[in-house]
Amino acid sequence: ETGVTQSPTHLIKTRGQQVTLRCSSQSGHNTVSWYQQALGQGPQFIFQYYREEENGRGNFPPRFSGLQFPNYSSELNVNALELDDSALYLCASSLGGVRTEAFFGQGTRLTVV
Amino acid sequence: GNSVTQMEGPVTLSEEAFLTINCTYTATGYPSLFWYVQYPGEGLQLLLKATKADDKGSNKGFEATYRKETTSFHLEKGSVQVSDSAVYFCALGGAAETGQAGTALIFGKGTTLSVSS
Numbered sequence: 001e002t003g004v005t006q007s008p009t010h011l012i013k014t015r016g017q018q019v020t021l022r023c024s025s026q027s028g029h030n031t032v033s034w035y036q037q038a039l040g041q042g043p044q045f046i047f048q049y050y051r052e053e054e055n056g057r058g059n060f061p062p063r064f065s066g067l068q069f070p071n072y073s074s075e076l077n078v079n080a081l082e083l084d085d086s087a088l089y090l091c092a093s094s095l096g097g098v099r100t101e102a103f104f105g106q107g108t109r110l111t112v113v
Numbered sequence: 114g115n116s117v118t119q120m121e122g123p124v125t126l127s128e129e130a131f132l133t134i135n136c137t138y139t140a141t142g143y144p145s146l147f148w149y150v151q152y153p154g155e156g157l158q159l160l161l162k163a164t165k166a167d168d169k170g171s172n173k174g175f176e177a178t179y180r181k182e183t184t185s186f187h188l189e190k191g192s193v194q195v196s197d198s199a200v201y202f203c204a205l206g207g208a209a210e211t212g213q214a215g216t217a218l219i220f221g222k223g224t225t226l227s228v229s230s
């Protein structure tokens with residue numbers, strides 16, 4: 001068991017709505033990364049938080065935003081949902097550092113209709 | 114830019130067959146390389162990793178060697194089991210492009226392995 005938990009596991013939203021996904025990182029991990037995995041594709045890096053600060057961002061528009069809290073848990077917020085936002089959203093926690101491994105949660109399956 | 118290319122699947126094998134899944138990468142600097150596995154309906158699990166050239170990562174009978182000269186990190190297993198059926202992802206980390214986090218992972222598209230008894 002990795003210790004990274006995500007909620008909810010499944011979610012259905014309507015186009016144009018807003019959604020918040022949550023992630024609790026593994027104990028002791030100070031870095032959280034979010035990935036989007038479209039069906040049949042590999043995960044794509046959205047952004048990363050290190051000690052409550054955004055620490056890098058992939059090629060995603062500003063309507064994808066996030067937060068990290070003092071206990072290192074994190075939220076991913078997506079505004080103005082589009083049909084193409086339908087995907088599995090994965091959270092990964094790590095100790096930071098280039099060579100450390102990331103531990104993934106089970107993901108949140110978001111469906112936009 | 115940095116990228117990972119995996120052989121396309123699906124790969125269909127009989128139990129006890131030899132497995133190879135090819136992975137090549139393009140990256141600046143000296144990335145770490147990873148193989149992750151994803152079982153149906155689940156998140157990603159780290160299978161093995163290598164952090165420098167010529168390192169061999171191994172776990173549960175799977176192996177992969179970091180080959181800098183061929184920019185490859187092929188996954189192998191000598192005898193697959195039905196329980197190995199899953200999607201396998203090759204990934205690189207520590208080769209961040211401008212604006213990305215140093216620890217961001219870049220994944221291949223994944224290779225589906227199906228093993229029959």
